[in-house]
Amino acid sequence: MIDIDLTMPLQIVNILILIVIMNVVLYKPIRTILAEREKRISGLEKDVEEFHKNAKLRLEEFDDKLNGARSKAKNEVDRVRGEAQAAGNERLAEIRKEVDAYKAENLDSIRDEFVKAGQELKGQVDAFAGEIAGKIVGRAI
Numbered sequence: 001m002i003d004i005d006l007t008m009p010l011q012i013v014n015i016l017i018l019i020v021i022m023n024v025v026l027y028k029p030i031r032t033i034l035a036e037r038e039k040r041i042s043g044l045e046k047d048v049e050e051f052h053k054n055a056k057l058r059l060e061e062f063d064d065k066l067n068g069a070r071s072k073a074k075n076e077v078d079r080v081r082g083e084a085q086a087a088g089n090e091r092l093a094e095i096r097k098e099v100d101a102y103k104a105e106n107l108d109s110i111r112d113e114f115v116k117a118g119q120e121l122k123g124q125v126d127a128f129a130g131e132i133a134g135k136i137v138g139r140a141i
Helices: 007-137
Strands: none
Touching: none
16 A cells, blocks of 8 residues: 655655756757758758759759750751751753853764764765675676
8 A cells, every 4th residue: 555654745756856957958959959850861852852853953954055056066066057058059060061062062973973974985985886786787887
């Protein structure tokens, strides 16, 4: 059984004093440390969230710049290709003119030679005809 005597209030006072001392010595510093840790963790979480946001923005900015550079490069390639095509067409036109001139010159010289050969052959037709007739008949005509 429990006897209520003088020791019981002393024990209650002793426990209350112990609670106050433990609160000052042990519980308050631990709560302070836990509060600081929670504050640091929430600060770090905010920093991480901000870093993620910045990384996302920079990635979008990089993608925009990359797309801009790609379109600029494509436009430049198209422009250079067009210039090369135009230069090639000009050079091809020059070559065609040169070939046409060379062809016309050669055709003229071939026509002249053809006409000369035709005139020479016309001049020799009577002699060839006489020779052939002589060979056919077997005597000189």
